[in-house]
Amino acid sequence: MKQLMIGNEAIARGAFEAGATVATAYPGTPSTEIVTNFADFEGVYAQWAPNEKVAMEVGAGASIGGARTLVAMKHVGINVAADPLYTFAYTGVNGGMVIISADDPGMHSSQNEQDNRGYGRFAKLLVIEPSDSQEALDFTRQAFDLSEQFDTPVMLRITTRLAHSQTMVEKGEPQTPVLKEYKKNAPKYVMLPGYARGRHVEVEKHFEALREYVETSPLNRIEWGDRKIGIITSGIPYQYVKEVMGDISVLKLGIVNPLPRKMIEEFAAGVERLIIVEELEPVIEEQVRSWGIKVEGKERFTLLGEYSPEYLEQQLKGAVPPVGFGLEKEIPARPPLLCAGCPHRGVFHTLRRMKLKVAGDIGCYTLGALSPLEGMDTCICMGASIGTAMGLEKARGEEFAAKTVAVIGDSTFVHSGITPLIDVVYNQGTSTVMILDNDTTAMTGHQDHPATGVNIRKQPTNKLDIEALVRAIGVKNVRVVDPLKLDELETALKEELARREPSVIIAKRPCVLLEKVVVTNPIMVDPELCTGCKSCIRVGCTGISFNDEEKKAEINAGCIACGLCEQVCTFDAIKPVEV
Amino acid sequence: MMQDKITNVLIVGVGGQGTLLTSRIIAQVAVQMGYDVKVSEIHGMAQRGGSVVSQVRYGTKIYSPIIKKGDADIILGFEKIETARWLDYLKPDGMVIINNERVNPLPVMSGKAKYPDNIHEKIAAILPQTVIVNATEIATDIGNVKAANVALVGLLSAAVGIPAEEVEKAITDIVPRKALEVNLQAFREGRNRYRMAG
Known part of the structure; x- marks a missing residue:
């Protein structure tokens, strides 16, 4: 029976079904729920690492040790783990290894919106990108096979919108985990210059084999429709294209590195106009252009933020944004803030x-x-x-x-x-x-x-x-x-x-959300003593607000009596409620 | 009773108000009824008392997990100005259910901005299909203020035309046993209020 799952839960399920037995991560939105979900399965090992570099190294060790291994982090976590990542791409794997890079276009919860598909090109990794939770499960499962087949760690690149959207998933039958044999193999796993030179040759060989593989991989597919417009896309933008463009031709890439050149050339030849829809960097576009193919891309679409169905409709069909109801002008902003009592x-x-x-x-x-x-x-x-x-x-x-x-x-x-x-x-x-x-x-x-x-x-x-x-x-x-x-x-x-x-x-002092706070010593503002100076208001707590009519501060239901505003008040106007 | 039509529901509020449980109940019901369903949520930074939105879409086949601006059939607002903030997502003939609840954002609390007067009435004046309800009051009358969001599920499910039995089944699956009776009562009272408003 089908059920709803967020992308992150589906990835954990896919890893479990593939027989992964080790998972390691440092928490980071939007990747956190992957390993927390994996930890709920029986017979597997899951851990929080102190940081992403350690997670990647523990993952590398587990893979060399013969286990199928999942490593998960947000996009900027890959920066922290980049050192072991680049060289682990040289040594290759024993047990399959899948690395989740959870990118955050739009920066819902991040300090930048770097596009980690770039890591795939730099480190010569196979990069897979699912478009919904079912694909997140299926592609994760297949990624372990591909990792072992091509002796390379595989990056599964997702975005916030996939990580945190629930879509329908049909679970599969888990396969029995296999712990592959451990054999000492210094030329493969000891990256001295002399050995690393040999491994670089292997990396290039594997990558050539991957270029062949992606041409026929079931993860890439052409959906022929009306041939006036053909769109190459992947990930969540694929869903937006399908939502707004109706029966056009689409080349849906499940693998975004390496690109299937022959397949793209065939697709380009079969449509009148070729358009590439990808959030953030023109990773696909620049490669396609370099092959001498005429294509429309970032001259039409922004490099910034997350796309949306209405954005694509506006850029592709010239749709006019809805006029709306004009109430937004008087709506004050609601920024996130520290909790009452934080x-x-x-x-x-x-x-x-x-x-x-x-x-x-x-x-x-x-x-x-x-x-x-x-x-x-x-x-x-x-x-x-x-x-x-x-x-x-x-x-x-x-x-x-x-x-x-x-x-x-x-x-x-x-x-x-x-x-x-x-x-x-x-x-x-x-x-x-x-x-x-x-x-x-x-x-x-x-x-x-x-x-x-x-x-x-x-x-x-x-x-x-x-x-x-x-x-x-x-x-x-x-x-x-x-x-x-x-x-x-x-x-x-x-x-x-x-x-x-x-x-x-x-x-x-522990986070106020760690345990349910029972307020035993409620406080109040004495209106006789409050001068309306607002010094308590300037601590920016949701537990206290300013009554504009009375020109006095007042305690709200959210107050947990942490005592901060009491200490700030120079008129002793904030004090325990008299019982 | 499959229909080709896609239903788009936007649930908006303030981090911590329980919008997530509501979207999950509605989505679960749509699954039970055999629809394709997608739900989009934002976790992380936005949950710290910020403006939050859950999007539920169901129908025979759903592509985008997010609703196009101007394409929501219904907006359920847990808070008045949040309802107004997201109003542009509504279809011109869409429906709005507003919980008559005011949660002051920081700029208002610190006196730097004004909470707009009668914003719910302004919405009702623009959109004939507006239902204003006080879910906190409903829940308090029943005896558990925490059931307010399930009362809103009652209104929402009636508005989108989902049978009550299906929702009660989902509530029974999701809500802990000891809080079940109160929540079912809140749900039924919510359904009732919708009928009275209609």
């Missing part, structure tokens, strides 16, 4: 109050950059905060460093904040680093990590002691504070910023 709020309130420069990082706390907290100067990628703060110091001197902090979450610190902290100690920086330890990877939906002491299956495991780790690196000034005790936090910051040596302040 411990990060105390930190950003204090950083803003102290007028500090803040090198930020990736997590819920990046929202501290938005109004009204506006407490962040930079945010580049996972783990960048500490290195960025160090660079600011080396460019502008210790005086500047005395007004600068790096802010990084616990999961992000473990991911890639440790080595830059070693750099600060080694190269005698004086940075003050705040580790916002909320005991979870919150933004992606509360996954565990090495410092929570719990594994992906919610079983207890060894717990990384961040404080001991930081001391072992050589940071002498380490203190733990409660981010919702503002005096304590401000004192710690003042003292540590004044030091001419590295300091780490661990702001420790």
